[in-house]
Amino acid sequence: MALELFAHPLSSYCWKVLIALYENDTPFAYRQIGPDQTENGAALAAAWPLGKFPVLLDDARPVLESSIIIEHLQQRHPGAVRFIPADPDAALRVRLLDRLFDNHVMGQMQRVVNDALRPPERRDVIEVAEARAALDRAYAWLDPQLAGCTWAAGDFSLADCAAAPALFYADWVHAIDPAHAHLRAYRARLLARPSVARAVDEARPYRALFPLGAPDRD
Structure with missing residues (x-):
């Protein structure tokens, strides 16, 4: 499944998701938001009209809010690090x-x-x-x-x-x-x-x- 993350490197909530992705070496395309990446801003607005980021696209399906994104990664793209315990x-x-x-x-x-x-x-x-x-x-x-x-x-x-x-x-x-x-x-x-x-x-x-x-x- 192709993962795309709409994010900015300075954003705290984007860090939260990036840390989870990096922990498990999960492959993804980084769609940076900024004045020089207008196409990414337009794609973000199409995926989530509120325009807030991070937003994860999983095979073009939007996944919203940092905590939910991390739980989604655990469910659909699990790795060695488990972010929510089974207990x-x-x-x-x-x-x-x-x-x-x-x-x-x-x-x-x-x-x-x-x-x-x-x-x-x-x-x-x-x-x-x-x-x-x-x-x-x-x-x-x-x-x-x-x-x-x-x-x-x-x-x-x-x-x-x-x-x-x-x-x-x-x-x-x-x-x-x-x-x-x-x-x-x-x-x-x-x-x-x-x-x-x-x-x-x-x-x-x-x-x-x-x-x-x-x-x-x-």
């Missing part, structure tokens, strides 16, 4: 952490980024303060959850695919307190994993697009 309780834990990293880390980080993209006169210091406080609460909850763990929920899983881009960018936007040693060590392990490192490296040429300024690290 139902373990699977619930993975899905819980996936939602937490997407909604309470990446989502809060995105609130700060979105504010930076607005004209100065429309920026909202209360919105940004609330998002930063929410990140602090998420970091504090996650830190003890990761004590004694290599990966978020046992073996490398969907939860880690979500965690890698979420923690990568969140730490740029609102640094993880050094007191959260377990969380900081987990982020470092994620960035050292080959699939994640590949996504990070592919995004390096686009770091100037990050609206808050990419820090000189990672």
